[in-house]
Amino acid sequence: MHELSITKSILSITLEKAKAVPANKITKINLTIGELSGIVDDCVQFYFDIISKDTIAAEASLSFHRPPTKLHCRNCGTTFTPDNLNWACPNCQEQKIEIISGRECYVESIEVE
Amino acid sequence: MEVKVLTIAEDILGANKEKARRNQDRLDKHGILTVNVMSSPGAGKTSLILRTINGLKPKTRVAVIEGDVASRIDADKVHQQGVPVIQINIPGGCHLDAGMTENALNNLPLEEIDLLLIENVGNLICPAEFALGEHKKVMLLSLPEGDDKPYKYPLMFTEADIVLVNKLDLLPYLDFNITAFSQAVTGLNPKVKISPVSCKTGEGLETWFSWLEDEIRKMKNRHS
Numbered sequence: 230m231h232e233l234s235i236t237k238s239i240l241s242i243t244l245e246k247a248k249a250v251p252a253n254k255i256t257k258i259n260l261t262i263g264e265l266s267g268i269v270d271d272c273v274q275f276y277f278d279i280i281s282k283d284t285i286a287a288e289a290s291l292s293f294h295r296p297p298t299k300l301h302c303r304n305c306g307t308t309f310t311p312d313n314l315n316w317a318c319p320n321c322q323e324q325k326i327e328i329i330s331g332r333e334c335y336v337e338s339i340e341v342e
Numbered sequence: 343m344e345v346k347v348l349t350i351a352e353d354i355l356g357a358n359k360e361k362a363r364r365n366q367d368r369l370d371k372h373g374i375l376t377v378n379v380m381s382s383p384g385a386g387k388t389s390l391i392l393r394t395i396n397g398l399k400p401k402t403r404v405a406v407i408e409g410d411v412a413s414r415i416d417a418d419k420v421h422q423q424g425v426p427v428i429q430i431n432i433p434g435g436c437h438l439d440a441g442m443t444e445n446a447l448n449n450l451p452l453e454e455i456d457l458l459l460i461e462n463v464g465n466l467i468c469p470a471e472f473a474l475g476e477h478k479k480v481m482l483l484s485l486p487e488g489d490d491k492p493y494k495y496p497l498m499f500t501e502a503d504i505v506l507v508n509k510l511d512l513l514p515y516l517d518f519n520i521t522a523f524s525q526a527v528t529g530l531n532p533k534v535k536i537s538p539v540s541c542k543t544g545e546g547l548e549t550w551f552s553w554l555e556d557e558i559r560k561m562k563n564r565h566s
Binding site for chain 2: 231233234235238239241242243246247250252253254256260262265266267303315316323324325326328332334335336337338339340341342
């Protein structure tokens, strides 16, 4: 839901790094955004096309790596991917859960010319 | 032309986190306990804030930052209580961020505040991801919203320091299972404190007030 703020940050991080090289053009941006982050790829792409105009990232393609939600049971130690809304441990049925993956939200790398 | 791959591995929300850290340093210097108040629209954030101002005065000097998509309805209600209040409007926005909070701090009398309550935009998704510089996060969940919300919006419940289950006066008319709800929340967040309240009748609010007073005392001891 907060894709505009996220996209602005992505653009500012990548422009800063490309400037330091210095690069003429950013051709690709690789993003890692976990399933639990609530970020919709198409929405980021939509904002990116608008706000990257007139920058060296204007034609960059965005690639999304979406790590799935992984949970760890604090009772028996099982690691599992939740099934729909059921966040109970499939092994011991306890709901003592810790999120170990799915919240990622970072710029992995960029490709520049 | 040669293509170079640059590894970045930089947190997209890093800039906001950095600004939030600066806000927190500033609040620490003034010994102001700052609480980010989060819930869905209509769960009772403003009612809780009004109750809190009245429950803690005159001992605790409260100030409020109000975040809304539009209008200054909430700020007007708080202003009537005679405490400093800043209204932030973010048309099209879904959460407050550290930059907006910084602007609000620039316009508050920081020397004269013990407790700063920040009412975030009503939303169970985005506010959980954006630090403001707060020391504690309180989450309100009102009974009509249903007891399954921890599974639908896990991050918010994972982040909260205290969850207030509001509109307790409606319990006889609803199928909300407080035990099941509490189990789900403590499963995700074992350190969380859960407290049922009614901002309409005042029931249960004493627990919330003493929690706040305790946190304010700890804050003063740390920074005096």
